[in-house]
Amino acid sequence: MISWEILKQFSVVNPPNVRxxxxxxxxxxxxxxxxRIKENYESVAEYLIDKMFSDExxxxxxxxxxxxxxxxxxxxxxxxxxWINPKYSENAKEVRSFIKDNTSKPFIYFKNSIQFKTxxxxxxxxxxxxxx
Numbered sequence: 232m233i234s235w236e237i238l239k240q241f242s243v244v245n246p247p248n249v250r251x252x253x254x255x256x257x258x259x260x261x262x263x264x265x266x267r268i269k270e271n272y273e274s275v276a277e278y279l280i281d282k283m284f285s286d287e288x289x290x291x292x293x294x295x296x297x298x299x300x301x302x303x304x305x306x307x308x309x310x311x312x313x314w315i316n317p318k319y320s321e322n323a324k325e326v327r328s329f330i331k332d333n334t335s336k337p338f339i340y341f342k343n344s345i346q347f348k349t350x351x352x353x354x355x356x357x358x359x360x361x362x363x
């Protein structure tokens with residue numbers, strides 16, 4: 232189980248150098264979900280763009296959502312994601328400001344290192360919020 236103490240080691244300048252894990256049941260659901268997506272879309276990235284940024288006139292730069300398939304964190308930690316619209320490029324400082332605008336609780340955020348990313352084509356940050 233991933234604790235707040237473990238997460239505190241990580242940041243945008245110091246992402247995890249190991250793969251963070253999900254509970255087996257969540258990992259299985261994640262795998263099935265990705266397989267179902269590929270039945271209807273060319274890629275997971277195409278699906279994500281369609282679901283979050285589909286309107287051609289969409290000028291939303293970032294979306295802050297619950298992670299449907301969270302890592303195995305302690306119960307007082309909420310795992311969320313910030314997805315970046317591929318039309319834009321946001322830097323870590325802008326992402327931090329966006330997160331702060333959406334929560335008043337302590338948080339940690341980072342992008343997984345490329346070798347641990349399961350979705351490469353749509354930039355995203357993992358956000359962990361300390362709930363209590």
